[in-house]
Amino acid sequence: MPPTPTNKTNSLLLNITFALSCGAILFFLFNAPGETTAKLPMNADHSRFQDMKKKEAEKYCTECHSPEGVHPLPEGHPPKYRCLFCHKRD
Ligand code: HEC
Ligand code: HEC
Structure with a gap:
């Protein structure tokens, strides 16, 4: 039996939903923040920890x-x- 019109509409909607979700996931991944947390400083106080x-x-x-x-956490x-x-650490 050939697919009825409602089935076609349904699969078109599914395809669109699928495409939109892919777009949303990609958008999210590319916008994820980089590693912005401060690194362990390279100085006398910290070098022994390297x-x-x-x-x-x-x-x-x-x-x-x-x-x-001497340097409380924020x-x-x-x-x-x-x-x-x-x-x-570096
Ligand atoms: C879950 C992740 C996490 C852990 C674990 C953590 N920190 Fe942090 N720390 C941060 C974030 C996020 C900030 C906010 C400022 C930034 O981006 O560096 C911060 C800020 C700081 C700052 C201030 C940085 C500045 O720019 O003045 C110091 C000092 C610090 N942390 C020390 C420590 C010490 C010492 C420990 C362990 C006792 C520790 N942190 C554990 C995430 C963390
Ligand atoms: C002898 C004291 C001392 C010890 C021990 C020490 N720190 Fe620090 N730390 C400082 C001081 C003072 C500063 C602020 C000036 C600077 O950047 O060095 C600082 C700054 C920081 C910062 C902020 C750097 C930034 O870019 O703003 C982080 C992160 C940090 N320390 C993490 C650590 C971690 C993790 C340890 C343990 C492995 C540690 N410190 C041990 C004295 C210390």
Whole structure:
């Protein structure tokens, strides 16, 4: 039995929906933010952490980056368990 007109309309609609979803996904991917989180600085305070195991290095971060430290974390800082997962090293 040949497809009825309603079937044709349906598949056209499906095709359009499919095309639109693909477009939306591509649009989303191309607009995703890059890696903008500040990297671990390359200076005297931080150079010793470059070659340390991440977990080992992270024990020392809060000596300075805490409310009592020399450089407290900014207000609204995201959850901070693993510093170096977000703040990459060079
Ligand atoms: C001895 C103190 C000290 C320790 C330990 C320390 N920091 Fe810092 N950190 C600073 C100071 C001071 C600044 C601000 C000036 C600068 O950029 O160096 C800073 C700045 C930063 C910044 C901001 C860089 C930017 O571009 O704005 C990040 C990210 C950072 N530290 C991450 C870390 C991480 C992760 C650790 C642990 C592995 C760590 N720090 C350990 C003192 C320290
Ligand atoms: C889930 C991801 C994440 C984790 C984990 C994390 N941070 Fe951050 N951190 C950020 C973001 C996002 C900012 C906002 C500013 C930016 O883009 O760097 C920030 C900002 C900072 C700043 C200020 C940067 C500046 O430009 O002044 C410092 C210092 C910092 N973090 C240190 C740390 C330390 C130390 C730890 C571990 C105790 C840590 N962060 C863990 C994501 C993270």
